[in-house]
Each structure stands twice: as C-alpha cells, then as structure tokens.
Amino acid sequence: MPPATAPHRGVTLGVGTLTAMVVGSMVGAGVFSLPATFAGETGVVGSLVAWAIAGTGMLLLALVFQSLAVRKPELDAGVYAYARAGFGQYVGFFSAIGYWASACAGNVTYWVLIMSTAGALLPALGAGDTPLALVLASVGVWTFFLLVRRGVRAAATLNRIVTVAKVIPIVVFIVLALTVFDPAVFADNLQGGPDAGSLLEQVRGTVLTTVFVFIGVEGANVYSRHARRGTDVGRATVLGFLAVLAIFASVTIVSFGVLPAAELAELRQPSMAGVLEAAVGPWGVGLVSVGLVISVLGAYLAWTLMAAEVLLVAAEDGDLPRFLARTNKADAPGNALLLSTITTQVLLVVTLLSEDAFSFALNLTSALVLVPFLLVAGYALQLAATGETYTGQPSARTRELVVAGLATLYAAFLLWAAGWAFLLVSFLVYAPATVLFAMARREQGRRVFSARERVVFAVAVVGAVVGVALLATGAIAF
Template identity: 55%
Template sequence: MSDSGNQKLSVMTLTAMVVGSMVGAGIFSLPQHFGQVTGPFGALIAWSISGFGMLMLAFVFQSLSCRKPNLDSGVHAYAQAGFGNYLGFSSALGYWAGTCLGNVTYLIIINSTMGAIFPSLGDGTTLLAVLLSSLVLWAFHFLILRGIKEADYINNIVTVSKMIPILIFIVLVAFGFNSDIFANNFWGGGEFSWNSIFEQVRGTMLVTVFVFLGIEGASVYSRYAKNRKDVGVATILGFLGVLLMLVLITILSYGIMDRSELAMLRNPSMSGVLQAVVGDWGAVLIGIGLLIAVLGAYLSWSLLAAEVLYTAAVSGTMPKFLSIENKNKVPASALWMTNITIQIFLIVTVLAKEAFTLARELTSSMNLIPYLLVAAYGLKLACTGESYSSKEKKQRIFDLFCGFLATIFASWLIYAGGLKYLLLSAVLYGPGTVFFIMTRREQDNNSIFSFSELIIFIIAMIGCFIAVQSLLSGDIII
C-alpha cells in the first residue's frame, strides 16, 4: 500500500473506518449477551466503566498520533518504541491474531443468521457453513488484492448502509419500550447486592471489549491521512457515535423482553427483540442489516490485519517476506498469511463446542496486551516529559491522567477476562515467537533476546504448555 498522494484519506473516511471496524457482529448480539449475565443497572455500570476506559484509550491514541507522527504503523509501533523489540513484536502478533479471530466471528455470525432460513448451516459451524465461510473469505481476499482504494470506497458505502437498520431498531424499540418490564429486569434477577453487581459487570467485560475493537482503526492508517490531526479527531468521533448506539441498543432491549427471554434469544439477538415489537419483518430487517454490517466490518478488519503485518515487516518487527506488495501496492504476502490463518481457525470451529463465544472472547483477550502497551506508552511519555515542551504543562497533566486511567482499565480487563483466555492467548504468543527469531536473524543480530525479553518469552511458553495440558486433560474446554 503505497503512500501515494491520490490515496490520502479525509477525516470522514478515517471516521468511517473507525465505525466500520467497530460496528460488526458484536453490536447485533448485545441483547442476548448482556441478558445472560446482567440487568439494566449492571449494564449501565459496565458501559460506564468500558466507555470511560475506552475513551481514555482513545485520547491516548489521539495524543500519540500527534506526538509521535513518525510511528505511523499502528499499535505495535508504540509498544516497540516504549518497551523494546520483543514486546513490539508481541503487540503486532497479538493484534494481528485477534483480528484474524475477529474475522472468524463475523463469518460464523453470517452463517448463523442464514441458519434460521437454511437449517443445514446450523449455528454457523457446520461443515456446509465452513465451506460457505471459506468462499466469502477468498472472495474478499481477491477483492482486496485489487487495491486499497477500491476496498476503501466499498467500506464507506457499507458503513453508511449498515447504520440504517440499527437506527430504525433504536427508534422502534424506544416506541415499544415497557417501563414495567424494564423495572423487573433492573437488578438482573434476585435481590440487590454489590457482590452480585460486581460479578455481573465482570461478566460483561470481554463482550464490551469485543464491540469496541477497531477503535484504533484510524491510527493504523495514520500514514494515509491528509492531516495527522485528523487521526485523533476521527478516533474520538467514531468512538462517541458507536458508544451511544451500544448503550441504547442494550438498555432499550430490557424494556421489551424479560432478561431470561433475552438470554435465550438466537443470535443476532437484535432480530428477536425487534420481532417482539413489530413482528417478523423486524427480524428480516435486522438480518439484512447484520449481513451488511458484518461484511463491511470483515472488509475493514481484513485491511487492518494485512496492514499490521505489512507495516511490522517494513519496520523490521516481522520477517521481510511479509512486506512484499503486488502490482496494486497491496501487501499481498501479509494478506495471504492472514487469510490462510483465518482458514485454519475456521476449520477448528467445527470442533469447538461454542465456537462463536470462544472466538469472540479470545479475540478480546488477544487485543488486551496490545492495548495495555499503548496505554502504558502514553503514560510513559507523560511521566518522562518526552515530546512535551515547557509550555504544555496542562496538556501533559491531561495526558498523564488519560494514560494512567487507560493503563488501569486495560489491566482490569485482563483480570476480568479470566485465566482461561489468558492461557489460550499464550498458545499463540509463545510459538508465534518463531517469527521474531526469524526477524532477528535476518537483521544479523547475535543476541535474539535481551535478558528481560527472554524472561517474558519463557513465561509465555510456560503459559502455552499449561494451556495445552489443560486442553488435553479437559480442564479447559473449547
């Protein structure tokens, strides 16, 4: 993807990329996912925590895009600049793997939606569903190979199109809202207790992270921006718009159906909620909207995944072969690597008991380490004063505040996600280090790891070993 003048992106296009990356399968499944674990009160607390935490992270991305304009290859560049080569590599690997898994969730939800009409597709993980997903996967692959400009144009159209059914849902469900049903759902079932609310909120964390993934979409494409300040503006605009939709969809649904009914809905659960308000045509509308949204988000995330590998290879974080471009200036090697990996993940879903949930939760978990490192780098800059002039005291204090809270938030998410997904992440982080070793040897480095990096690698491999043992013994079930 060359940095040619005719491929510079405007603030609206960058905002569309943020919205397009964030609004996908997750938003259409919110009523069911929240209904399984909490009521309106817990949901409001969860969105307040996640919304505020992600807003702090968005401010960090905004600050870093302006203060470190030379770091224009996305999330891994910040981790590498702040904490060394191996953590920079791990950030790129984790973000890329999480993006691949995210695309798997999109392909599953497409077939699950169509499964309501064609039973042979089941929940999206039958053999026929995997074959159909593979067809979609490679169709998009060859579309993207034609060039970023064409794919970006399609993304803008899709981003606008998929907003229509979501906005219709919000308006119609607001008119059908029943305050008595909402009141019965308010505490999430049973009597109020802070311990219960804490567990309810904790149970929503990976779900909220999943629907916020893509907040860094403009940052990854910062080198294409007409104006570097547009990156931060696009990130904030996209985030605030999506957050408002997420909250409205979640909270309004509690006024339509009992929480236990929401929990039992088939995904995309927004279909069941709207069907309860207006009848069968509501479910059809949401189904169409989901297919448009998911295909659009799939396109955005495919672009993101390839871009991450490509820019990491160009900057010397990944092996050189991933930096090879085709005649259309598309990172062909990175794209092939991405889609072959997604194909492997798709085959594995046939064996998984709850494939969509597994892919969704693991997607969130893989992205937590990169997000934590970005937040920590923003905090580090504000603490040391690097890139700040003596006249920027107020800005430095603000960035220190945002960086600190974003770091605490990312750390809390890792805790809330639980040990299971952290261990499963190690299965990808540990063996994936082979690409780091290849890269260091290409650069004729006698020492592959520093001492601290070797310790981190050993911890990752221990986690990988424990995870594999737990899978074989049945202690961890996928």
C-alpha cells in the same frame, strides 16, 4: 512538540474515511449479539454501570490514541508501533502478533454469525458451526481476499459506503423498539434475572463483550501511514468512538423494555432479530438479518485491511520476515493478506470443534487484544512521565499523564476481569509465532534474542505450556 503531519506512503485518506474505518471496524457482529449477551449476565442497572465503565475506559484509550497520533506521527500502525517504541522490539512483536491474531479471530465471528443468521432459513447451517457453514464461509473468506488485493483505496471507499448502509438498520431497530417499549417489563429487568450475582459479578461478566464490541477504536491509528494529517487520526478516533458508544448502549437498554431478561438471554444469535420480531413481527427478523449481513461484511473488510497493515509495517521495521513487507501495484500487502486469510481459514475449521462457535471466536478475539491495549496505554504513560514531546507544555503533560494513567489502570482491570485463562491463551499464540521473529532476525544477521528478550520468551513458553496442559485437562474451555 513534533509536527502534526506523519510521513505517509501510497494513497491518502481524509478524516471522513478514517472515521468510517473506526466506525466500520467497531460496528460489526458484536452489536447484533448485545441483547442476549447482556441479559444473560445482568439487568438494566448492571448494563448502565457496565457501559459507563466501558465507555469511560475506552474513551480514555481513545484519547490516548489521539494524543499518540499527534505526538508520535512518525509511528505507523499505532498498536504495534507504540508497544515497540516503548518496550522494545520483541514486546512490540508480541503486540503486533496479538493484535493481528485478534483481528483474524474477530473475522471468524463475522462468518459464524452470518451463517447462524442464514441458519434460521436453512437448518443445515445450524448456528454457523456445521460443515456446510464452513464451506460457504470459506468461499466468502477467499472472495474478500481477492477484493482487498485490488487495493487500499478501493477497499477503503467501499468500507465508507458500507459503514453508512449498516448503521441505518441499527438506528431503525432502536426507533422501532422504542415504539413498543413497556415500562413494566423494563422495571422488572432492572436487577437482571433470578440467577444474577452481585453488581460487581454482573459487570465483570460483561467485560469481554464490551472489549469485543469496542475493538476497532484504534482503527484510524492502524492506518495512520495513509492519513493526510496526524490530527485527522485523533479526530477520527474520538468521533467514531462517541458515535458507536451511543449506538451500543441504546441497543442494549431499549431491549430490556421489550422482553423479560430470561427470554432475552435465551434468544438465538443474532439476538437483535428476536427482539425486533417480538416488537413488530416476523418482518423484523428480515430487517435485522439484512442489516447484519451488510454490517458484518463491512467490518470484515475493515479488519482484513487492518490485520494485513499491522503485519506489513512490522515487516518493514524488521520484526517480521521481509516477504510480509511486499506490496502489489495497487498498494495492497499481498503476502500479509494471504497469511491473514489462511489464519482465518484455519480458525474457521477450529470452530467446528467448539460447543459454541460464536462465543469461542468472541472470547479468543477479546483475549488476544487485551495485552496490546495495555502496552499502548503504558507507552502513553511513559511519554508523559518522562516528558518526551512535552517541552514547554506543562499543563498538557499533566492532563495527559492523568489520562494515560487511568487508561493503563483500565486496561489492567480488563486483564483482571477477563481472568488468567485468557492471558494463557495469548501465550499460545505468542510463543509459536516467535518463529517469525527469529526468521526476521536471521535475515538481518543478528542474534535472535537479547538477554532481556530471552527472559520474555521463556515466560511466553512457560505460559503456553501451562495453557496447553489446562486446555487438555478441560480446566480452560472456550
């Protein structure tokens, strides 16, 4: 078994700060949208089933990240590095770009939701999709860019403080909702609204939402190069996941005891505000709004850090151009941060063309992260199947083989449940981004593709072309 301590560079982070990175990156915009999003698809029974499946599946993925952090501590920026080690440089590049693009799209959801929340007081902001909302969100994007450039330690410390501050309003929401919990309303919501389909259809309808809210479970692994010990990464992953699962499931279920499912489904986002308004009056909207702003800004900080970190490590490994590997005196990856910020800015502009800016950004975020999750689970399965790092540990190998196998099946289920359209959307990112991979290979004086990589690239190009055609005809819509 390899040593439990990974070589780190620059500042070091302990288990508490790493756990805060996990919680901070998961508790963001998604939790505030859960009541309406779930009520639009299912009822109490379907929600319980959906959270049971999502919780079990994501726990398996969390255990996979925990195992890989200990068995492969030398692999920095987990999601990318694991795919690269298991399936080659070009597939690893896909994972890095997909995860990074998902982080950028996720950051867009944060600004859209902030502007939508403020839109309740300032109608010119609409649902976060007006020109004024775009301008104000853009100011926020570039302000955070300047903040994160000041350094990893300062940003991580601020994230830890914000994580505590943003969990408090959510816990208060759960407590207040319970004080007005109506068993009769809850009973009427057991099966969902009149248009709810079969239980399988209801659960499938919530899949992308559960993926979206759980993105960030890998947060400690992404920042593993700064961990004091490899075991800290695994502990932080599991602790953060269990805390967040309890919060998400509680917010969803207690809401069904406050309002009928049909009314929940029609609430303006953030729908937690509407639920609390029904429970305690107008001041509930203010409480949720303050909590949302704190939560979203904290999550945005965490994701800005992680998006840049993935680009940095991929550049250091030679899979992205060298300019993305440069760091400043504060150990911040300046060029990677700049590229991430520009991409977020572009996606913000694109939201103006979408009918539902929040749903567009949420679906895009979830779609882009599914393939990286599948590759991570597949790498863990590969390690356990071959016995690499398991010398003299037959029981551990068997246990982790089962966990990795189930995690791989769950990740594959997510792809199936999301639908083929989302895989095609991923190719729309992978194919053009390959220009960066080609630049890196040219810098090293190497051929751009091996024979196998040419096949993978051809598949990506075909997928992208089909995706563009279907988007143009309206067959795919976000």
